[in-house]
Amino acid sequence: MINGTIYKGIGGFYYVMVDGMLYECKARGKFKNINMTPTVGDFVQINIVDEAEKTGVIETILPRKSILLRPNVSNVDQAIIVFALKNPEPNMMLLDKMILLAENANLDVVLCFNKCDIDDEGRFDTLRSIYNNAGYDILRTSPKTGEGIVSLKAILNNKISVFSGPSGVGKSSLLNAIENGFKLQTGDLSHKIKRGKHTTRHSELLPLKSGGTVVDTPGFTSLSLHEIPLDRLSSLFPEFESISAACQFDNCKHLSEPNCAVKAAVEAGEIHASRYEAYQYIYHEIETLGRKYKKW
Numbered sequence: 001m002i003n004g005t006i007y008k009g010i011g012g013f014y015y016v017m018v019d020g021m022l023y024e025c026k027a028r029g030k031f032k033n034i035n036m037t038p039t040v041g042d043f044v045q046i047n048i049v050d051e052a053e054k055t056g057v058i059e060t061i062l063p064r065k066s067i068l069l070r071p072n073v074s075n076v077d078q079a080i081i082v083f084a085l086k087n088p089e090p091n092m093m094l095l096d097k098m099i100l101l102a103e104n105a106n107l108d109v110v111l112c113f114n115k116c117d118i119d120d121e122g123r124f125d126t127l128r129s130i131y132n133n134a135g136y137d138i139l140r141t142s143p144k145t146g147e148g149i150v151s152l153k154a155i156l157n158n159k160i161s162v163f164s165g166p167s168g169v170g171k172s173s174l175l176n177a178i179e180n181g182f183k184l185q186t187g188d189l190s191h192k193i194k195r196g197k198h199t200t201r202h203s204e205l206l207p208l209k210s211g212g213t214v215v216d217t218p219g220f221t222s223l224s225l226h227e228i229p230l231d232r233l234s235s236l237f238p239e240f241e242s243i244s245a246a247c248q249f250d251n252c253k254h255l256s257e258p259n260c261a262v263k264a265a266v267e268a269g270e271i272h273a274s275r276y277e278a279y280q281y282i283y284h285e286i287e288t289l290g291r292k293y294k295k296w
């Protein structure tokens with residue numbers, strides 16, 4: 001058996017990449033019996049049926065290191081969260097929510113602040129200070145001037161990445177700067193109805209010539225915060241994690257409890273106020289969503 005990765009699935013066939021070559025594979029019936037569906041991104045073991053025709057059979061699906069639901073892709077390593085420094089103006093709450101969803105899906109997070117060529121208000125420095133303090137990798141990019149493209153390439157190399165970020169921030173332009181002709185599919189496409197039939201568009205993995213693999217659809221386009229358990233929320237803010245050990249209560253929510261080390265760190269400027277405000281806001285939002293979902 002040889003190891004490969006499923007790059008796409010169409011009508012019961014799976015296209016498995018092995019050393020730069022795609023094999024068209026069927027999956028063994030046993031997967032159905034154990035209720036397992038091969039998924040794009042899965043690391044699999046295949047037996048080759050015909051080397052000349054490049055066909056094979058998937059025999060084993062290896063344990064998944066992460067599972068994204070929208071788009072449905074396994075083993076994504078990192079989310080490249082792209083926000084423009086201007087046009088459109090960065091919405092910090094949206095940024096914190098996208099970071100949280102990526103954290104909740106166990107992805108590494110890279111923040112890519114784009115359109116730095118038009119950052120005439122110096123927003124990058126403010127954002128860098130907030131998110132460096134939170135421990136995130138940060139890029140300053142512009143497909144227009146080429147700034148940061150080499151660094152972005154290096155970050156994508158050897159990894160499976162999903163791009164996220166609001167419309168118009170330059171996700172496609174960034175990928176195009178790395179590889180001419182590369183275009184991210186827009187999220188709506190998966191809901192289009194073709195020829196009277198419901199055709200769900202499955203995501204694909206696309207290999208970059210410069211190294212690395214990118215999911216062809218943006219991630220976290222719908223912000224499904226109710227998936228995040230409330231008791232996990234503060235652990236998804238990396239800069240709260242170590243400090244919260246010093247809170248008086250083990251189960252401190254860092255809201256109105258006495259002797260809360262997180263709140264003290266906010267007052268001392270060690271945790272950025274905007275991150276704590278996002279935490280408070282999102283906490284209450286998930287709480288309200290939770291009540292609504294229970295009623296259904």
Ligand SMILES: Nc1nc2c(ncn2[C@@H]2O[C@H](COP(=O)(O)OP(=O)(O)OP(=O)(O)O)[C@@H](O)[C@H]2O)c(=O)[nH]1
Pocket residue numbers: 114115116117118141142143144145165166167168169170171172173174184186
């Ligand atoms: N000034 C400037 N404009 C940019 C830059 N990057 C992208 N743009 C422009 O921003 C607009 C949106 O870029 P896209 O790459 O389509 O953005 P997107 O994030 O893929 O957008 P969606 O497909 O809607 O999700 C285009 O008009 C780009 O030319 C940049 O670095 N500087």
Ligand SMILES: [Zn+2]
Pocket residue numbers: 244247248252253254255257259260261262263
């Ligand atoms: Zn606390």
